[in-house]
Amino acid sequence: MQNVDLNLLVALDVLLAEGSVTGAARRLGLSASAMSRTLARLRAATGDPLLVRAGRGLVPTPHAASLRDRVHALTREVQATLRPRSDPLDPGALERTFTIRASEAFIQFFSMPLCAAIAEASPRVCLRFAPKPNKDVAPLREGLIDLEIGVIKSLAPEMRTQLLFRDRFVGVARAGHPLLTGRGVTARRYAACRHVVASRKAHVTGPVDDALEALGLRRTISVVVPAHADAMRLARHSDLVALVPSFCLGHGLADSPATTAGLQRFELPVQTPEISISAMWHPRMDADPAHRWLRQMVVSLCQADHPIF
Template sequence: MNISALDLNLLLVLHTVLAERSAAAAARRLHVTPSAVSNSLAKLRAQLGDPLVVRSGRGLTPTPRALELEPHLRAAIRELERVVAGAERFDPRTTTRSFALALSDAHQITDLPRVARVFARAMPRAQLRVISVDHFEAVGGLAGGEVDAAIAPVSEPRPGQHSQHLYEEAGVMTVRRDHPAAGKPITRELWAALRFVDIHLALGRGGIGHRAARAWLAAERLSLDIAVVVPSFLAAAVVAANSDYVAGLPRRVVEALAPVTPLVPLAVQGPPMAFSIELVWHERTHRDAGARAFRELVIAALSPPRAASKRGPRARA
């Protein structure tokens, strides 16, 4: 018969009846009435074309067909129970699960090495899959179902998302070490003479950090003369290191690339360009034990000491 036409709850009833050899005992175990058990058996008899059990004294005796089914039903029910209970008995030391983390190339440079070290210790048999911003956007973000979490600057709240503060980041305008403007106070006149590298991370558009940087520029009444548009922070750093163009980069990226790129920050006056960096995840994985363990190790790898206790998770309705 076509299994899609079979109510699988009926098999659970039969499994319980065969284990108890009594409709009344099966009803107590299933927390239903004896008549409900009888009705379920009647439906299953009609679908399988076999009596399955017959009354014998005060109990029920299985037919040969039921005896044939009994060990298979027992194994199937135990496997289902194991799968369902396994969600709460997640073991990070033995799991072979794959976890997907969305990162810009800036976070791949600065955060990924620390996350990978902690991941290797905490989940030695699991797989860490790093997702680019382009791919993250293309698959529908966190709601798309492919990504477990993302590291990103604070953004406008989105329905069904949760977040945890990780650390504070600062944006700096950088030039090559021997740039004519290096080491000089950046006046508005000098700023107006500079040309810049712009970064469009998300499918050819600016991302969250790009919008935050634009807001900072607007607040400081500064504009950018864009000379080059690139799709990554690393490309921007390489262009700035080999030209007279200016690249806006996270301070952590500049520090990480210091051994291989001759970049220095410009002495821009005014308040710094600051970003709060968060770990963000979807309601879909919020209660999953494995996803929770993965988030906890990312937070442990990247948060300053006691940061998690000062600023806990945010739920976004």
């Protein structure tokens, strides 16, 4: 297929509008000789003289006259296509499905307010939450998911990220648990409890175990479950002690030691690293107005003036 120079299309549009090589050259900022050479190229490309001498001026051939409106419309379409987008997004008219991949904890504790906010602003938007079996970025690269949310331990070089909030681990136990009565939660008393651990990959140790080991202590892991919600459920109905991010506890438990829904929160007796929850997306979605709007909705929810953050 012969390569087409789109500059010729613009030049033809101006020539047909001006009916003059000199006038067209002035509009395009070219010399008259350069414009004449462009007209010669147009004649060769179309196989038609296009503009012919009539007295002191030029008139279009029948073929050129038949092309005038079509060429003008094509030129406007090309210019509009290559012009930066400036039309504001109307969320109320947006009709699209977004796929978000996140941990079970994030989905359980954030999906409801996010869905409510999306439904109010864009009732025709569909949110699809995808499971997160691993941290493979291939689905982002392939466009299978729009947004990934979670702890980012290693970042593919081309990916974009934005911090959503910082959190920390806290302990939870049933109301009236012996650990929470009397002498306070010490490292030794905490380690002596039976523990339930939430781990998608069945890893049973983590930063809290490293901190305990530095004190010569080791906790007893009695149960391993895949999600923090499972760990909380078991802790609520047994003497097991669970370790969860504070956002899993909602407003009441994260704010104070008050008992809510049969569980009581307590500060860990050892220091553990802070948790950073971020959003990640592929750069091809960076400038997409609808995707930018989705990111803003997620950021607004997570960075709102809420006590758990």
